[in-house]
Amino acid sequence: MAGRTKPAARDKGAELRGFEAGFAAGQQQFDRGEFLEAARTWAAAAALLPETAEHRSNRAAIHEYMADAYERALAGSEDPELLREGLAPLDRYAEQLAAADPAAALPGPVVTVREDLRARLERLEAPPPVVEPEPVAKPEPPPARPPTRPWKGLAVGGGVALAGGVAMLSLFAVGFTRARARTKEFDDPARGCALSGPEGECAEIYSAGKSANTLAVVGLVTAPLLVGAGVAMLVLATRRRGQAQALTPTLGRGFVGVSWERRF
Template sequence: MKHATRPSRVLSLLTALALLAPPPALAAPAQDAKALAAFEAGFTEGQAKFDRGEHLEAARTWIEAAANLKETTANRDNRAAVYEYVVDAFTRGLQGEKRPEALREAAQALDAYCEGFTRAYGTETPLSPKIVAARDEFKQRLAEAEAATAAEKPPVEDKVEGPEELPPPPSDDLPEPKPWKGLAIGGGVMLGLGVGAAVVAGVGAARVSSLEKQVDDPANMCVLAMPSPSCQDLLDRGKSAQSMAIAGAVLAPLLVGAGVGLLVVGLKRRSSPKTAFAPALGPGFAGLSLRGSF
């Protein structure tokens, strides 16, 4: 359809819409009148956009305007005429277009109209050949554009499976271990525990001496054969203090001795050289041997 005949078609469509308006005695419901007014306003707005060369915007405006009219027998011819205008607008607006998203909009819009038409009237009522031809053309152009876009994408390289990467070997620059440190630390801990045990023994012995004086004090009148409750409490506390003093006295020398021994061994290992030369003598030879310590 050529643009030169558009004014006469617009006039014909507006005349048909005017004939759809019911007489005052049989006025349509307010909702239908509002929908018809919205359709007329949208159609006029789309025509103005088309005349300004805004073809894609005109197509979208006409599609929105046609949505105000239900797909019924009374509206069938008007909706078909509007979608033929939509075809003209898409054809001009998408001339030479290669982007899939732009072509998809036209193909989906015309396809939706054709499906709604068939649902409403069945396959016995033929669709507009112009709309069907435009829909098929846009679908074909869309498929070609999508194929071209897919071909332009760089292929995804398959990851070649190879041997699993092993962790790097340990570096030779790591600091050498210092075995003497553990001995020195252990010796210091043992020595501290020994000193603590000696303190416990001293405290226990002092408490035993103090409690003995309280039991022997005539003022407390303590009889060992039949001690009073207060005297029995002094005796129990004395036994606990005595046990504490004995345990401290036994553990203190053991812990101190072990701590001192570990410290001595650790300090000796720290001061001793790792390597040393020693004379080597044997049948028929004499020389030096290199000895290492670990």
């Protein structure tokens, strides 16, 4: 700003003396590169003069200098407080000038810097964009379970028990047959076996007969239990299966019939 012509002053009253002192101090700060301090000093000096026709040229000049200082001081600034500070005196000047003379136009540098500061401030204070949450994938439904058949386990268990009972009957038959054969061999007069103290071949025949007899007893005792349990489970399974599927009488107007019903 070196070499700028200071605003003219006709009246050397207190207002003008303060204005001139503020203008000179701001000019020194500006020349030293202290742009923000110069802008603040000029804003304080401008506030000393009312917006009248007498002071209009002085106020226009100092606000141009102020706009230049704020533009240099806030170049690249992202501080909302500083941007509001620079915009406030320029907005106040525009309001006061419009109120005093609606036809008067703002100086071009004031308009340019004012619009730039306002746009930067609005950009900084704009709310952040709303980010839509990503849709949450719905879990896949579990696979449908096959229909249960409560009677099936009973049928399988009954079949196994019945087969076991048949096996025990076979064991009884084998054991009984072998025991009977060993008894005949032991009682054969040609061998002369004595029950009180069998020896040699008689002792072997006696031991084999005793083992065969044990098998027969085990088969005889176990077979009825397994057969009974198997038959009971098969009967129960048959009843439950019959409840799941049945013939149901159907009566209607003008007809009589049956329907096949199956439940799972």
